[in-house]
Amino acid sequence: MSKVKVMKQKKIRIIGIQIDLGQKQRGVNMGPSAIRYAGLSKKLKRLGFELHDSGNLFVPVRDSLDDEVQEHFLHSIQQVCQATYEAGKQAVEEGYIPLFLGGDHSLAIGTIGGVTHSKPSGVIWVDAHGDANTPESSPSGSIHGMPVAALLGEGYPELVNVGRAGAKISGKDMVMIGIRDLDGKEREWLRKSGIRVYTMRELDERGMSIIIREALQILEHCDRLHVSLDMDSLDPNVAPGVGTPSPGGLSYREAQLLMEIIADSGKLASADLVEINPILDHGNSTAEIAVELIASLFGKSIL
Ligand SMILES: NC(=[NH2+])NCCC[C@H](N)C(=O)O
Numbered sequence: 646m647s648k649v650k651v652m653k654q655k656k657i658r659i660i661g662i663q664i665d666l667g668q669k670q671r672g673v674n675m676g677p678s679a680i681r682y683a684g685l686s687k688k689l690k691r692l693g694f695e696l697h698d699s700g701n702l703f704v705p706v707r708d709s710l711d712d713e714v715q716e717h718f719l720h721s722i723q724q725v726c727q728a729t730y731e732a733g734k735q736a737v738e739e740g741y742i743p744l745f746l747g748g749d750h751s752l753a754i755g756t757i758g759g760v761t762h763s764k765p766s767g768v769i770w771v772d773a774h775g776d777a778n779t780p781e782s783s784p785s786g787s788i789h790g791m792p793v794a795a796l797l798g799e800g801y802p803e804l805v806n807v808g809r810a811g812a813k814i815s816g817k818d819m820v821m822i823g824i825r826d827l828d829g830k831e832r833e834w835l836r837k838s839g840i841r842v843y844t845m846r847e848l849d850e851r852g853m854s855i856i857i858r859e860a861l862q863i864l865e866h867c868d869r870l871h872v873s874l875d876m877d878s879l880d881p882n883v884a885p886g887v888g889t890p891s892p893g894g895l896s897y898r899e900a901q902l903l904m905e906i907i908a909d910s911g912k913l914a915s916a917d918l919v920e921i922n923p924i925l926d927h928g929n930s931t932a933e934i935a936v937e938l939i940a941s942l943f944g945k946s947i948l
């Protein structure tokens with residue numbers, strides 16, 4: 646086993662983003678509340694972190710945006726991502742680890758853009774989906790299926806140029822884990838992207854421990870890591886409260902081990918927790934599991 650390193654930063658800033666404009670299901674805007682109710686702050690404080698909850702950023706209510714439906718809420722998503730970018734940039738500059746609570750995955754355009762504004766970062770994208778569609782390749786038109794392409798410089802210019810012009814990261818700075826549902830053209834795009842994509846098949850064959858250690862090796866050149874955790878990466882039997890469930894996902898222990906080994910790298914610098922839909926959940930179980938995973942990501946160990 647490789648050496649366990651401890652995180653240098655001890656201040657976390659929680660930033661809620663109640664965005665549901667990037668997809669069609671109602672309810673994912675309630676994610677930040679569900680995660681807070683599940684006891685996030687208390688858990689993280691117990692790990693010795695100084696915790697600041699800065700509340701939620703402004704997100705327009707979907708029902709007030711009828712005139713944007715045809716455009717998939719592009720304008721409003723751009724504005725929310727811009728505000729998210731500023732919040733992420735500021736948190737990093739002030740020495741915080743920003744922890745972004747979603748909301749749908751479109752917000753990652755702002756979070757990853759913002760946290761890489763002054764310091765480069767590797768990205769570990771944990772998801773059932775590639776989220777690497779462009780407006781041309783997307784079967785749904787939903788922008789939560791596009792953040793990875795936008796971050797690598799492709800798709801709507803309004804999204805590619807959030808915060809600063811052009812690509813925010815390159816393919817070699819990103820790995821994906823848990824992937825099992827890609828659209829046709831999205832698959833082709835990902836193959837050429839330079840992103841190392843660990844599918845569920847590869848995970849089944851080789852095991853989580855081997856894969857995440859290899860992934861950390863690939864991101865060895867990055868001093869800082871951003872984890873973007875889409876809760877639909879877990880199996881829907883474990884995490885039912887998500888808008889785009891996909892069968893055959895991570896078990897609870899696989900997801901935990903993934904978080905635990907990332908924590909051991911000592912490089913966690915920022916994270917997203919996205920796509921929790923309390924309306925579709927059983928009780929608040931998906932948010933409760935998410936809080937357990939985040940605790941492990943921030944260094945909670947069993948013994
Ligand atoms: N963040 C997510 N849950 N994304 C799901 C994307 C689903 C599909 N690939 C699409 O483009 O619409």
Ligand SMILES: [Mn+2]
Pocket residue numbers: 750772774776789875920
């Ligand atoms: Mn996603």
Ligand SMILES: [Mn+2]
Pocket residue numbers: 772773774875877878889920
């Ligand atoms: Mn997903």
